[in-house]
Amino acid sequence: MENKWFTISVYSENNVGLLNRISGIFLKRHINIESLNVSKSEIDDVSKFTIVAHTTEKWVHNIVGQIEKQIEVIKAYYHTDDETIYQESALFKIASGLLFDERQIQNIIKDNNAQIVTVSRDFFVIAKSGRRNEIDEMHDQLKPYGIMQFVRSGRISVTKDEMKISAILKEF
Amino acid sequence: MKTVKEKKKGTDSKKTIKISGAEAIIHCLLAEGVETMYGYPGGAIMPVYDELYKFQDKLTHILTRHEQGATHAAQGYARVSGKVGVAIATSGPGATNLVTGLADAQIDSTPMVCITGQVTRQLLGTDAFQETDIIGISTPVTKWNYQITEASEIPEVMAKAFYIAKSGRPGPVLVDITKNAQIDAFDFAYEKCTAVRSYKPVPKPKMSAIEAAADLINSAKKPFIVWGQGVILGQAEQELKDLVEKAGIPAAWTIMGASALDTAHPLNVGMVGMHGNYGPNLMTNECDLLIAIGMRFDDRVTGRLEDYAKQAKVIHFEIDPAEINKNVHADVAVLGNSKDTLGLLLPLIKENKHEAWHNGFKEKYKIEFDTIIKNDIHPTKAGLTMGEVIEEINLASNNKAVIVSDVGQHQMIACRYAKFSQSKSNITSGGLGTMGFALPAAIGAKMGAMDREVVAIIGDGGYQMTIQELGVIFQHKVPVKIVVLNNEHLGMVRQWQELFFEKRYASTVMVNPDFVKIAEGYSIEAKRISERKDLKSTIQEMMASKEPYFLEVKVEQEDNVFPMIPSGASVSEVRLK
Numbered sequence: 001m002e003n004k005w006f007t008i009s010v011y012s013e014n015n016v017g018l019l020n021r022i023s024g025i026f027l028k029r030h031i032n033i034e035s036l037n038v039s040k041s042e043i044d045d046v047s048k049f050t051i052v053a054h055t056t057e058k059w060v061h062n063i064v065g066q067i068e069k070q071i072e073v074i075k076a077y078y079h080t081d082d083e084t085i086y087q088e089s090a091l092f093k094i095a096s097g098l099l100f101d102e103r104q105i106q107n108i109i110k111d112n113n114a115q116i117v118t119v120s121r122d123f124f125v126i127a128k129s130g131r132r133n134e135i136d137e138m139h140d141q142l143k144p145y146g147i148m149q150f151v152r153s154g155r156i157s158v159t160k161d162e163m164k165i166s167a168i169l170k171e172f
Numbered sequence: 173m174k175t176v177k178e179k180k181k182g183t184d185s186k187k188t189i190k191i192s193g194a195e196a197i198i199h200c201l202l203a204e205g206v207e208t209m210y211g212y213p214g215g216a217i218m219p220v221y222d223e224l225y226k227f228q229d230k231l232t233h234i235l236t237r238h239e240q241g242a243t244h245a246a247q248g249y250a251r252v253s254g255k256v257g258v259a260i261a262t263s264g265p266g267a268t269n270l271v272t273g274l275a276d277a278q279i280d281s282t283p284m285v286c287i288t289g290q291v292t293r294q295l296l297g298t299d300a301f302q303e304t305d306i307i308g309i310s311t312p313v314t315k316w317n318y319q320i321t322e323a324s325e326i327p328e329v330m331a332k333a334f335y336i337a338k339s340g341r342p343g344p345v346l347v348d349i350t351k352n353a354q355i356d357a358f359d360f361a362y363e364k365c366t367a368v369r370s371y372k373p374v375p376k377p378k379m380s381a382i383e384a385a386a387d388l389i390n391s392a393k394k395p396f397i398v399w400g401q402g403v404i405l406g407q408a409e410q411e412l413k414d415l416v417e418k419a420g421i422p423a424a425w426t427i428m429g430a431s432a433l434d435t436a437h438p439l440n441v442g443m444v445g446m447h448g449n450y451g452p453n454l455m456t457n458e459c460d461l462l463i464a465i466g467m468r469f470d471d472r473v474t475g476r477l478e479d480y481a482k483q484a485k486v487i488h489f490e491i492d493p494a495e496i497n498k499n500v501h502a503d504v505a506v507l508g509n510s511k512d513t514l515g516l517l518l519p520l521i522k523e524n525k526h527e528a529w530h531n532g533f534k535e536k537y538k539i540e541f542d543t544i545i546k547n548d549i550h551p552t553k554a555g556l557t558m559g560e561v562i563e564e565i566n567l568a569s570n571n572k573a574v575i576v577s578d579v580g581q582h583q584m585i586a587c588r589y590a591k592f593s594q595s596k597s598n599i600t601s602g603g604l605g606t607m608g609f610a611l612p613a614a615i616g617a618k619m620g621a622m623d624r625e626v627v628a629i630i631g632d633g634g635y636q637m638t639i640q641e642l643g644v645i646f647q648h649k650v651p652v653k654i655v656v657l658n659n660e661h662l663g664m665v666r667q668w669q670e671l672f673f674e675k676r677y678a679s680t681v682m683v684n685p686d687f688v689k690i691a692e693g694y695s696i697e698a699k700r701i702s703e704r705k706d707l708k709s710t711i712q713e714m715m716a717s718k719e720p721y722f723l724e725v726k727v728e729q730e731d732n733v734f735p736m737i738p739s740g741a742s743v744s745e746v747r748l749k
Binding site for chain 2: 013016017020021027061062065069071072073074
């Protein structure tokens with residue numbers, strides 16, 4: 001079975017230690033977590049983990065089964081990339097002088113549909129959301145001019161099909 | 173504990189009393205029906221021990237000689253009684269010493285609640301004396317764990333701990349309680365937990381799956397049942413027997429499932445797995461329908477998965493959805509408690525017999541008997557065999573004893589040859605293979621079933637891993653029978669070295685002390701035998717004794733356990749020598 005990218009969505013209670021429990025399931029199987037995001041979900045008081053892993057369907061099935069078994073996990077799902085709408089966000093911190101000295105930087109921002117979040121005397125910050133490869137491309141374009149700081153978030157995603165989690169919660 | 177959300181009813185009308193957290197813990201244990209617990213005191217758990225002193229007429233605390241012993245005793249207690257075993261320890265090393273027992277209980281689905289003391293809340297994260305992150309350490313080996321830092325959390329968390337430990341697929345729960353939470357007073361009221369919103373312990377059986385299973389069973393020509401501990405945990409022994417008899421299906425067991433069906437039942441064809449019986453292993457790859465009930469296809473059961481029952485349709489009766497398709501693909505998965513699902517299945521099953529198919533098992537048994545079993549239990553050579561010792565125990569106990577085995581050759585021999593006429597009679601460390609399990613587990617087993625005879629079968633290696641628990645047997649006069657099958661080796665490792673490592677016997681020769689003198693040091697009646705002529709009478713004497721009894725049997729040093737499926741081989745490649 002070939003390795004593929006999977007997005008695992010976990011709906012859970014917001015409890016101390018649950019992240020440790022979930023990451024331990026990957027650790028035990030020697031599978032790397034490629035990206036991780038934890039946020040609130042569409043349901044009040046329910047947290048959502050979005051985890052990206054590069055593995056086989058057999059393993060992701062096994063992992064999701066083990067995650068769902070954890071007491072504080074309400075429901076877990078996995079999806080392939082073409083079943084989800086997903087993106088990441090990135091921030092680039094660039095020296096302010098470059099904005100005026102290097103005309104190309106403004107074009108890069110425009111061409112990538114990025115936004116300037118803040119401008120100060122010393123630096124400005126560009127925000128870019130999109131697919132990993134789009135952010136990487138913009139990173140490559142800005143790199144020759146010098147990037148003071150760069151950060152990219154974990155993947156966030158929603159599924160094309162209904163997740164049916166609300167129906168499950170109504171049964172409680 | 174603001175994040176735990178449960179259904180509650182009428183909590184406002186609860187009567188409260190103002191007591192310390194430590195006293196509250198005792199009240200919680202009493203409310204959960206705990207009568208016996210095992211543990212070891214220390215600084216961070218002293219307020220609870222102070223309350224145990226006050227409540228000693230209601231709650232028996234057994235001081236084991238090591239915290240690991242407390243967990244295994246709690247496991248033995250749980251496994252024979254079906255109740256939740258309880259172990260208690262202090263912070264730091266007390267807590268870390270519980271880890272092996274937690275891991276054992278996790279993999280063998282044993283209901284257990286462990287309580288650990290923790291440094292006071294203000295000291296958490298300061299590397300205080302005997303501070304250790306037992307929540308972090310125990311997370312992978314617990315069904316659930318929780319750190320209580322305020323006394324007011326105690327009743328809700330303790331109720332939840334017991335509920336989670338025993339419901340659904342059982343498992344160990346650890347509750348870590350900071351010292352301030354033990355000392356502080358609060359308004360206590362207790363209410364048992366009956367549901368946790370994010371936890372569905374038992375999937376609801378689907379009639380469509382049960383009907384699909386019944387169709388497969390009714391049309392199968394060569395059906396084969398393999399059952400595991402799920403039958404015992406689900407209390408489905410009668411339903412299993414009814415199914416086996418009604419459909420006339422040969423049935424075999426994993427070591428965790430042993431004793432759920434009488435060994436003498438004509439359709440009980442024996443044990444599957446690495447050292448299981450010849451027929452069940454071979455016929456796994458001959459059957460047209462494999463009916464797995466409450467078992468999880470451990471690698472020691474399946475051998476090489478690519479060659480496991482590929483010709484057969486597979487029905488998997490299972491309480492834990494995560495086990496479905498984990499190792500073996502299920503054509504039909506029947507989720508639910510085994511008692512419920514088998515109960516729903518039975519009316520749909522047509523009466524049937526599969527005599528020719530069953531005869532195949534009998535023929536294989538004859539081959540195994542002639543080449544192995546005969547020599548194991550009725551040997552003609554001079555040295556004693558482990559098998560004949562087990563056979564004498566069967567005879568002397570009328571197949572009614574609880575057999576608690578440790579890990580290694582003697583364990584496989586005990587599981588192969590012990591005869592059971594009653595469920596919950598085979599207590600062993602199946603999944604984790606914890607050497608040192610048997611002596612403390614036997615103590616717990618005896619206390620959990622005082623009316624039953626408990627015989628611990630232990631190798632000379634594993635015995636010395638928890639030998640200090642003789643102190644408990646001595647102090648409390650626990651009338652367990654301890655049989656050490658001494659071959660002066662770590663026999664199973666030695667066997668592998670002989671077969672797979674060209675006889676390079678690295679660190680497997682045991683230089684043993686005088687076990688009889690050690691037992692006598694604890695005032696336990698002790699005997700050593702090394703000749704066949706003394707075997708029957710000594711075992712009869714041991715079984716007739718009302719006191720603790722230690723028997724060392726010097727057995728052949730280089731006997732091997734067969735049949736054997738070499739690690740990574742197919743069940744079809746089971747070796748008779």
